[in-house]
Amino acid sequence: MSIKKNKKRDEPVYQNEFFETTSVTDFVLKEWGSPPEGYPKKEVPDSYSKIPFSPDYNERREEFFRHCLKNPAAKTIKGYYYELVRLYKGKGPVHEGLIHGALDYINRRYDCSDFVMLGIIRLLYRFMDSNLISKKLKEKAEKTILDFKYWPDEPGIDSMCWWTENHQIMFSSNEYLAGQLFPDRVFTNSGMRGMEKMARARKRILGWMDLRFKTGFSEWLSHIYYDEDITPLINLIDFCNDSGIVNGAEIVTDLMIYDMALNSLCGVFGATHGRSYTREKKSALFESTTDTQKLMFGMGIFSGADNMSAVTIALSEKYRMPRVIYDIATDSSRDEMINKQRMGIRIKEASRWGLNFKDLESGMIFLSLEAYTHPKTFRLVMKMFDEYRWWENQFFTMFKSKKWLIDSLRYTGLIKPLAYLMEKDITRNTREEVNIYTFKTPEYMLSSAQDYRKGYGGDQQHIWQATLSPETVCFTTHPGRLEDTSPGYWVGSGSLPRVAQIENMVIAVYNISMKPGLYLTNKIFFTHAWFPRDKYDEVAQKDGWIFGRKGGGYIALYSQNAYKWQASGEDADREIIADGRKNIWICEMGRKDKDGDFQSFVEKISGSIITFRGLKVFYESPSQGKVEFGWRGPLKQNGKAIEIKDYPRYDNPYSKAEFPPEEICISFKDSRLRLNLTKGIRDAKGFV
Secondary structure, eight states: OEEEEETTTTEEEEEOOOOOOSSGGGOBOOOOSOOOTTOOOSOOOOOOBSSOSOSOHHHHHHHHHHHHHTSOOOSBTTTTHHHHHHHHHTOOOOOHHHHHHHHHHHHTTOTTHHHHHHHHHHHHHHSTTOTTSOHHHHHHHHHHHHHOOOSTTSSOBOOOOOOSHHHHHHHHHHHHHHHHHSTTSBOTTTOOBHHHHHHHHHHHHHHHHHHHHHHOOSSTTOTTHHHHHHHHHHHHHHHOOOHHHHHHHHHHHHHHHHHHHHTOBTTBOOSOBSSOOHHHHHOGGGOTTHHHHHHHHSOBOOOOSSOSHHHHHHHOSSOOOBHHHHHHHTOOSOSOEEEEEEESOOGGGGGGGTOOSSSHHHHHHHHHTTOSSOTTTHHHHHHHHHHHTGGGOGGGHHHHHTHHHHHHHHHHTOHHHHHHHTHHHHTTTOOOOEEEEEEEOSSOEEEEETTOSTTSOOSSOBOEEEESSSSOEEEEEOOSOSSSSSSOSSSSOSSOOEEEEETTEEEEEEEOOOSOOSSOOOOOOEEEEEOOGGGSSEEEEETTEEEEEETTEEEEEEESSOEEEOOSSTTTTTEEEEESSEEEEEEEEEEHHHHOSHHHHHHHHHTSOEEEOSSEEEEEETTTEEEEEESSSOEEETTEEEOOSSOOSEEETTEEEOSSOSOEEEEETTEEEEEETTTTEEEESOBO
């Protein structure tokens, strides 16, 4: 990494090695020196808990602390958060080298510096009087805070990601709390005083929380990025002196944990996701949220693979989860549960949310949906490239290589027509409104994004998944590339399917585009399923169906086109490949208590009648009756059209809230929670 001056603006230019990540764990700290004497040397793995290992939060919290204290911190950018636990418990030795590495990471303005900064903010607020860390480290941390770049309009050319939903709240939380910590000091990079930074960050924070309350998350149900959203909110709850911000942060945190409670099976956040990566999709033991689930609900695993929210919540002396959310997460009394919810916004309805296509602040909201090249936002985003010097940001190398063409199109007014022409390819990152359907039983869970952007290119969206255990999962994709970049072999999609779900059954219809793209032209013409045979107790195949059993839960999978098992490589006997540009996959779940033994389930499903007419299927499901669905037209069950769009904000046995809601009320048995962001109401009957 070298730092030089931009001659035109006399500002520093940070040039770092840049790569396309396949997981947040790709980012690592450069450690300073060796661990101190007495520091843990070997990892002591935790074990997965299927049922709550303790009903008492304080016991779960102390068990998590014990896990952190006996394990060395990982060298990933979130690993050093374990050192914060050692400081909190006063039980060193603390590996100062990791914290120095974290500060160096921030000072070099590597991508995801905002993740790392959250821990340094907590360090300065909470542990500056600790004798477990040196004066030199404390001084370096203070200087790092004052020197950092907190928003893209500040000086400095870099390749940090500023624009996604999670980054925006992290940068804004960091800026506000840094300003509050040093209200009268001058921040060297921007020349602003702390009070000025607080004022401008406050507006962004409140706007972000308002949209999350009303519309949820564009990175919906992400078992990666909920970790990044929760952590800055907990920092605000613990350290912010503005009661309006604190109240909003508590409310939005409650809703994220509620989302996990609704859409998880025994600590496995195995739902559809707005953003996901390969390893986390294949195994919930590596989900960024699994530590948090085990801390909050007692189910999951303390993996330490990529988590900071569990540490932050455990260290918090102010945030407490409403009891009703714990009760819902651990509810074992309900044989079946359907959750429907809507998240996100439609760009064409921008004015509904107070947005326009001219000002930069609206542009940042559109970029929280990753709408870089949407026909309605493209011109505004290019204006942001000019204003924020993003032509030099290495995330946007593809744009810079075509700058001459883009500038010509801007000048001639042809940029919008081109964006419409190529929309399905160049807006593959964009995450607009989604309707989520999750069906859960004690043995399995099935979750999908209903009729979501069919035929568009996909990026990191995970459209449907069947879950029977942390590693016994099934889903299908159309590979964008043979390698696992994004979109890649298992990450995202070359072309998104049209999906619909009725309770325990989902249908995914693929119609792979052959149209040349500016970003990606599809060259892979097969779809495939992840079906790890070694993770099932039994696997059977009959009449074109593939069956699996895990405990008392069953799955049946069917491909319209002939299939074959992958015979070589790490995916051997775990991947099912079906050649063809057009294909329909059917998945139906079952369980012993309702369907009898596994063989009975196999016989019922394999004896069902399936008729295909092009890209439409007529399936006589043993559990759901006559189902019709295709690339076009409604989803029908026994001749009746089933609505698969315009869901409420929440619709499940515990809560019903319109979209957008004025209030969200959650209740179960004698527990309840009432949330109203506008009025600042967070009224709970009991906290854990």
